[in-house]
Every structure is written in C-alpha cells, then in structure tokens.
Amino acid sequence: MPGLMFxxxxxxxxxxxxxxxxxxxxxxxxxxxxxxxxxxxxxMKPHDVRFSGADIILGNTYHLMLRPGAERIARLGxxxxxxxxxxxxxxxxxxxxxxxLSELTKVSEDGVTFASHLDGSRHMLSPExxxxxxxxxxxxxxxxFDQLVPATATAEEQKAAMDRSMxxxxxxxxxxxxxxxxxxxxxxxxxxxxxxxxxxxxTGIGFDGYAIGGLAGGEGHEAMCRVLDFAAPMLPAGKPRYxxxxxxxxxxxxxxxxxxxxxxxxxxxRSGRTGQAFTADGPINIRNARFAEDxxxxxxxxxxxTCAQFERAYVHHLVRSGEILGxxxxxxxxxxxxxxxxxxxxxxxxxxxxxxFASEFLGRYRSSSRGA
Amino acid sequence: MPGLMFxxxxxxxxxxxxxxxxxxxxxxxxxxxxxxxxxxxxxMKPHDVRFSGADIILGNTYHLMLRPGAERIARLGxxxxxxxxxxxxxxxxxxxxxxxLSELTKVSEDGVTFASHLDGSRHMLSPExxxxxxxxxxxxxxxxFDQLVPATATAEEQKAAMDRSMxxxxxxxxxxxxxxxxxxxxxxxxxxxxxxxxxxxxTGIGFDGYAIGGLAGGEGHEAMCRVLDFAAPMLPAGKPRYxxxxxxxxxxxxxxxxxxxxxxxxxxxRSGRTGQAFTADGPINIRNARFAEDxxxxxxxxxxxTCAQFERAYVHHLVRSGEILGxxxxxxxxxxxxxxxxxxxxxxxxxxxxxxFASEFLGRYRSSSRGA
Numbered sequence: 001m002p003g004l005m006f007x008x009x010x011x012x013x014x015x016x017x018x019x020x021x022x023x024x025x026x027x028x029x030x031x032x033x034x035x036x037x038x039x040x041x042x043x044m045k046p047h048d049v050r051f052s053g054a055d056i057i058l059g060n061t062y063h064l065m066l067r068p069g070a071e072r073i074a075r076l077g078x079x080x081x082x083x084x085x086x087x088x089x090x091x092x093x094x095x096x097x098x099x100x101l102s103e104l105t106k107v108s109e110d111g112v113t114f115a116s117h118l119d120g121s122r123h124m125l126s127p128e129x130x131x132x133x134x135x136x137x138x139x140x141x142x143x144x145f146d147q148l149v150p151a152t153a154t155a156e157e158q159k160a161a162m163d164r165s166m167x168x169x170x171x172x173x174x175x176x177x178x179x180x181x182x183x184x185x186x187x188x189x190x191x192x193x194x195x196x197x198x199x200x201x202x203t204g205i206g207f208d209g210y211a212i213g214g215l216a217g218g219e220g221h222e223a224m225c226r227v228l229d230f231a232a233p234m235l236p237a238g239k240p241r242y243x244x245x246x247x248x249x250x251x252x253x254x255x256x257x258x259x260x261x262x263x264x265x266x267x268x269x270r271s272g273r274t275g276q277a278f279t280a281d282g283p284i285n286i287r288n289a290r291f292a293e294d295x296x297x298x299x300x301x302x303x304x305x306t307c308a309q310f311e312r313a314y315v316h317h318l319v320r321s322g323e324i325l326g327x328x329x330x331x332x333x334x335x336x337x338x339x340x341x342x343x344x345x346x347x348x349x350x351x352x353x354x355x356x357f358a359s360e361f362l363g364r365y366r367s368s369s370r371g372a
Numbered sequence: 373m374p375g376l377m378f379x380x381x382x383x384x385x386x387x388x389x390x391x392x393x394x395x396x397x398x399x400x401x402x403x404x405x406x407x408x409x410x411x412x413x414x415x416m417k418p419h420d421v422r423f424s425g426a427d428i429i430l431g432n433t434y435h436l437m438l439r440p441g442a443e444r445i446a447r448l449g450x451x452x453x454x455x456x457x458x459x460x461x462x463x464x465x466x467x468x469x470x471x472x473l474s475e476l477t478k479v480s481e482d483g484v485t486f487a488s489h490l491d492g493s494r495h496m497l498s499p500e501x502x503x504x505x506x507x508x509x510x511x512x513x514x515x516x517f518d519q520l521v522p523a524t525a526t527a528e529e530q531k532a533a534m535d536r537s538m539x540x541x542x543x544x545x546x547x548x549x550x551x552x553x554x555x556x557x558x559x560x561x562x563x564x565x566x567x568x569x570x571x572x573x574x575t576g577i578g579f580d581g582y583a584i585g586g587l588a589g590g591e592g593h594e595a596m597c598r599v600l601d602f603a604a605p606m607l608p609a610g611k612p613r614y615x616x617x618x619x620x621x622x623x624x625x626x627x628x629x630x631x632x633x634x635x636x637x638x639x640x641x642r643s644g645r646t647g648q649a650f651t652a653d654g655p656i657n658i659r660n661a662r663f664a665e666d667x668x669x670x671x672x673x674x675x676x677x678t679c680a681q682f683e684r685a686y687v688h689h690l691v692r693s694g695e696i697l698g699x700x701x702x703x704x705x706x707x708x709x710x711x712x713x714x715x716x717x718x719x720x721x722x723x724x725x726x727x728x729f730a731s732e733f734l735g736r737y738r739s740s741s742r743g744a
Contacts, residue, residue, distance in 0.1 A: 038689075038693050038695060039686070039689065039690075040690060040695050040697045042695065042696055042697070043696040043697065043700075044697070045697065045700070045701075046681075067689070067692070067693060068664065068685075068689045072664070072665060072685075075665060076665060076667065076683070076685050076686075077667075082683075082685070082686055082689075083686060084681045084682055084686070292440065292444070293444060293447060293448060295448065295449075309418075309456045310456055311448070311454075313440075313444075313448050313454070314411070314448075314454055314455060314456070317410075317411065317439070317440045317454075318411075318412060320439070321410050321439060323410060323412050323414065324414055324415040324696055324699055324700070325412045325414070325415065325416070325417065327696055328415075328417070328696070328700070329417075
C-alpha cells in the first residue's frame, strides 16, 4: 500500500470532496488541520481536538526540533505517543519558521543556519535535516524543505528562491525514508509564470500531494483568490492540494471553490485566546462590553460543548479576567466552527450546491462582521 | 428543612465521616473544596472538577464583587448558573482578601473601606454588605465577615480583632437572609484563651457550622496542629468544622485526625500551574530535568485522566514551554490527588483505621518528598 491514497468521492466545479487514507486513519477532505505547534493544540486536550471533528493536526518541525528536540521525541516513541494524539499528523518543514522566528539566519545552497529564538543556540536546517527531523517525529505527512522570501522580494529574488526551493524539493524527496507521505510545495509568489515552473518541477519529481506555499503572508484575500485561480489547476488533479497557513473562514470557502483540499491556520486557536470568536455572522470580540450580561451562547445554535454550557456573559468575564478557562472554551468553540464549516462544505460538494452555499455563507459572514 | 443537615456516619478518635445535606446536594465529609476564585477553578471545566470528586467549591466574595460584580451575577441568575456549576458553593466573606490584596484599607467598627487591586476604585465591606454580596451570588454556605490581623499582631491587637469579629459575626447572622447556611469563624490566633472566648461567642449566636480562621498564615505545621488540639474540640461536635485556607496534604491528614470536616486551599490548583505535582511519595516538580524522558505517568497508579493519558516527559515539556495544557493537566492531577486523599480518609474513618492510615501516609509522604 502506498503511503497515501486519495479518493475523490464527488466534484462540484473545481471543488472536490473525498478522503485521504493512510495507515493511521482517514482525512475527510476538504480538511482543516488545527495547529499543534509545540506538541499541543494550545488549550485543548487531544480527545477534545478529535471531538471537534479534526482528522489530522499540524506539528511544527522548527519548534519541536528546538524543544524538546526531535531525537528526544523519537526516543519517547514519536510525536503521536508523546502528545497522546492517535490520528494523523502533518509536519511542516521548518522553512517558514526559520525565516520568520529565528535570528542570525544565514541561507546558502546547502541550507539555513540560525539561532534559536528560545536560547540563541545555533542550529541548521537543510532539506536532509528537515526530512530527518520529520522522520524522527514520525509524521504521517512530511513537507519538502523550501526557501521563503518576503512578499516584498523583487521578481529576481522570487525566482531565485523558487528555483532553489525546487532543487531542495528534489533533495527532500531523495532524503525521505518515512513510511508516510511527502508533499512538495509550489512557490512563485503572485507570478503565474513562476507558479507554472514550480508546478512543473514538482510534478517532475513526483510527490504524494502538493502544497501551495507563500500565500499566507499578507498578500490579501483578493490576491490570494487571483493566484489560486491559476495556481491550483497547475497541480495534479488526482493528488491532494494543500494551501499552507490559510486562513480566515471566507478564505477557506474561496479556496475550496478553487479546488483546494487541505488547510492549516493558527487563527481559530490564536484568536480564541485573545477573545475573537467565529460565528456564521462574522467574528465577534467577546471582550466587547455589550456581552457583559448577554445570556446567549457564543453562537446561538452551535452544537459545541462551550455553546451548550456557557453564556457569552461568562466567557466575556473569563477572557477579560485572563482566566485559562476563557482560552480553553474560546479555542474549543472556534475549532468546532472551523470543523463544522469544512463538514458543511463537504456535504455541499457532495450535493452539488457548493456555489449556492458559498454565496449564502459569504454574504452573511461578511455583511455582519463589521461590528465586531 | 433547615439550610443544612449534618449527619455523622462514623467516628474514629476525634475524626468523623458523614455528610452535609443541602437542597442542591450532598457534601461527603471530610471534604476538600477546590478554590474557584473568579467564578472558575482555574484551568478546569466545571464537569471535570466534579469528575475529580468535588462535591463543593469555594468562590471568593472579594474577587467576584469587584469583577464581574455581585449585582451582575445576580441578574445573570446567580453564581451557579453563571459558571455552570450545579453543585454546592461556599463563599468566603471577603474579610481575608480585603486585608491581603486591596490597598488603602481603612478598618472601623462599621467595616472596611478599600481600593480595588484591579483598578483602584473605592469599595466597602461590612458584615451587612458581605452577607448581601454572598446572598446575591446565591451561595449555599455563606461565611460571617471577620477582621483579620497579621500573625505578627500583638496579643492586644489579636484580642481586639477577635472581639470585633464576634460583634461582626452577630451582625452577619442578623443580616443573613439566604435559604442556605451561615458559618461563624473562630479567631484568636494561637492563643487558647482567645480561641475559647471566640468559640463561646459564636456558639452563643448560633451558626450552621463553625470555621477555624487564622491558621493558614504561615504559623507552620506544628503550631497549626497544636492550636487544632485545643481549638477544634471547642466547636460543637454536631456541626461541621471547617479549617479555612488549609492546606498541604499532611496538614489535611493531621486536621482530620483532630476532628475537622472541611477544607479549602489554592495549593493543588496554584502549584499545579507552576509545576508542582502531588504524589503519595511527596510533591515533585515536573520541571525537573530528570523528568525530561520519563515515560511514567505523573503518579504511577493514579486513576486520574492525566495519568491515564500522559507521561511525565510530556507534562515536563508542556510546563517548561508555558503551554496552557500543562496547567490544565497538572491541575487535574492535583485535584484528583486531593479528592482521592479525602476519600481514602473517609473510608479509613468508617473502618476505624484512620490512625494507621495517617501514620503510613505521613511516613511515606514526608520521607520521600525531600528530593522534590
């Protein structure tokens, strides 16, 4: 059996719904992967993450290699055992974090040397080391190591980074020894020609799935949609397409419409900790004084454990008081919101009514969210 | 039916086990009450607090009157509804916190005026206002408002504060309108004569239960035991005795041996958040480097959800990384430890073997805890 089997059950325009089957379980697609940076989806117990509907979570290679260390996690039986998550884990390559979080970073053809953001200690990441770390973690889906450049980079810098990323993708593939799957990452910024060359290089190497990188960096919703219009169809239709680091609920809907199958984003967890709750009527900030005596749940009609038990007035109090329980219940609601959105889209695709759903969802979500 | 019915099922020396029955439920005694200062037992969902074995929790009048406000909680249906805790709640009077947390405090015969530690706003607590706040919160067991003095106070200051506290106890009783129960608080520091006068005054007024105050202020374990030897028997044998703010597991065992029925303490929750875990072999600090690759649960044999799922190595990583899940699982384990200790003592009393249990527990707990 190959590391990964992707079955498309139904399509609706460019959108598709199906399942990725691997040894440890199945991912219903389109899928949202909660981010578990440091071997924990922050403020959530693993079984509550699963209960929210997640088939797979994401772990961060950069963070885990620095603390507690990839070799340590391997000695403890791998990331699944370590954190008590029995289902699937995708690990990123560390390429993004090493450029955005670390210091004294030096990039060469060999790889990247950098100083840890935790203690300043020196480390190295290369395609070979990134894949080795991901194998040590025991990830089900590993990502090729790529070079990120800021959105402000010149066209020349964009092209050089993309070319290098494709050479690194080849080295990543050669280094990969895991029993799971390996995804390549398309780069090329907002440029159609570069995206095309990147897709061509990646499909030439051959991967179990293809990610679209470089689109969670502040280019904006319109630019993202425009790039997806041409970038997504460049990637093989028979393999999963993963849009990295995206995004807001409306981003997810637009990307699914354009044929994306997988997503990850810190937004539901991170913004939950700061008081932003997602609802079908747009995000609300639970710290807002108007919720101080509001006896409704965070989102009326939401079936999540938080909305079943607590009122906005109480969550408002918890978040304003800096209580840990506030982060817990807000995160839980937001993860349920994201997973319910994915389930609704899967159902809509299966029933050939995704466009109608998207139009209704986006209209309601955007029109009401200005008061947040 | 009176607000509170106390039934002693068995005694063993001075110790007793039984049940306090109230409209909302039953408290198995001896009982430990987790502290839910700001309408939350920190880092725990209410049903997980209940699942740990808690029949009753404590809420802090001082904190709740300042945020979100007692009148607001009353408008929202009372503290039970507000925080989603259906079982019993005891509220303290605010007398302790107003002296230890607030600023610009002025004490007169009428009461205490003070500045909020949150925003400096001016507030007042008196016997009448404290009882009013506790009624607004809807507490099942309210505490009389008393005047605390530091352990360094002179004998004269101790006596004056005790005398005033007894006058305030009488005013508290007169102000009490709740359908629940009201407890008086014995004061008098470490002085047997003062303790006796205080007990006499309180029993003259008549309360549903009697607390022993002023013994969680750093007087030390030996002094606490010495005071309990004479102070506990001064309180009516047919009413619950509550030792306020105590304490460590060995404090609890010694106090139960001396006839105490109820306890509250922030220790299991607060120290859980900083990495101290309680075990039968004494406390351990999970941050210690020796746990970095330890595959045992926090306490081998412990039936709590944390020990059933996670290894010390993982909890060590979580706590060292400042992850919220670390606070969650450590708190859960510690609350389970405390509740299991209470259950074990209840069983030992019922079977007339508390002294043997205490000797074995204290020997093991103290001999091993030095390496923590």
